[in-house]
Amino acid sequence: MIKPVTIKDLARQLNISISTVSRALRNANDINPDTKETVLKLARELEYEPNFIAQSLVKKQTRIIGVVVPLINSNYFSEALSGMTDLAIEQNYHLMICQSNERVDLENKSIRKLVACNINGLLISVSKDTKSPEVIREAQNKNIPVVMFDRIIPEVSCTKVIVDEYEGAYKAVEHLIRKGCKKIAHIGGPRDLSVSKKRKQGYLDALRDYKIEDDPKLIIHCKSFEEDASNAIRKVLAESPDAIFCINDLTAIMAIQYARKKGFSIPGDIRIVGFNNDPVSGVVQPALTTVMQPGYEVGKLAMGVLIDEIEKKTAKHKLFTLRTRLVTRLSSR
Structure with missing residues (x-):
């Protein structure tokens, strides 16, 4: 050696x-x-x-930023990580990335391990079941700046970078209404997840504004996106909707496949809209109408404001909200 x-x-x-x-x-x-x-x-x-480690001990500055995400193989989070990485390299910072795999216990362990590695800052998007900010506050109590992105806990006092989930959902449902749909179902995510609440509220407000009464039987929440989606789709189709607005593209694509298997024409019998604009949404048959989220920009902005806090360029906590864009394709035309 x-x-x-x-x-x-x-x-x-x-x-x-x-x-x-x-x-x-x-x-x-x-x-x-x-x-x-x-x-x-x-x-x-x-x-x-x-010798990076030796230098960090002398300077008491590791230039390491910890990142915790629910899922690395999600297109949205991989885009966010790409934005973070590009800016971190430019600013001479290094990333330690952890995946909570949607588990609170792994999320908490990851945060504590990152803190033990003397990270200079923490970027986190919480798991679907995270409710308590206790471990995040432990990091803050050790003077580690924290920036939350995408999935946040409102009670945590820190800078947050989010996407306007409400606006995206509203535009998606409004699009379906303007196409003549009057019985629009919604397959949502976990009830307590911030993004699920905002997308559902956008759905409900669009119906209300266009004088369409919401039907509780057309609204189904999935505790786990992958495991519960199939059952949710079966229940929703049993109510004979003319459109389905899904919490994400994966659920929407599953809905397209199941509906076609049962003999429904998309978009002839049912129009379907997803959320995220994953790459597969453009190649599935029929191509999926979806809401585009600026994942790369979210990651880059979150990294930028965290570095500013680390370098004491700003200490004021802010809320940054990025806008979405509806991408219309064959599944809703």
Whole structure:
């Protein structure tokens, strides 16, 4: 095993002090330019890499940001992580990413482990079952800035970056109404999840504004998106709706497949709309009308405001809300 090159190795080969090498590597002003260039040249030749852990101990600044998301394989969260990563690299920060897998216990363990790693800040989107902010507040009590994104806990005092779920849902249902639909079902997410509440409220308000009475039998909540969606779709179709607004694209695609299997024409008999604009929504048959969420922008903005808080550029907690866009395709035309 080849030992990594250290500052001591550079100093020994150049016959200069370790402190001189250190100042050259960090581009200090109080060092001879020729000496600096000689040190940097040798460092490149020997493929010297700085000891990140040692530097963080000296500076008491790890430049590590912890990120906790419910699911990494979700298109929306992967886009958000991409936005975070791009800005983190640009600002010379490093990410430690954890997946809660929609479990509160794993979420809490992840937060505590990240705090134990001396992270400088925490970005989190909570699991579908998270109700208590206790562990997040533990991090805040250790002076770790926290920014919540997408799925938030309103009671936590911190900066939050969200998407206007309500507006997106309202536009989706309004679109169906304008297409002549009058019996619109809604397959929602977990009742207590912030995004589920906002999407349901957008659905209800669109019906109300267009003088359509909501029917409780046409509204079904899924505790688990994947496991409960099939049962929800069967129950909803039994009520003979002329349209279905789904909590996400996965549920909407399952609804399309099940409805077609039962002999329904999409959009002839039933129009279907999803939420997220996952890549698969454009290739499923028929292509799915959906609400586009700016995942990349959410991630980048959340990272940016967190870095500002870490670097004390701002201490005021704010709520940032990004807008959605309805993408109309064949499933609702």
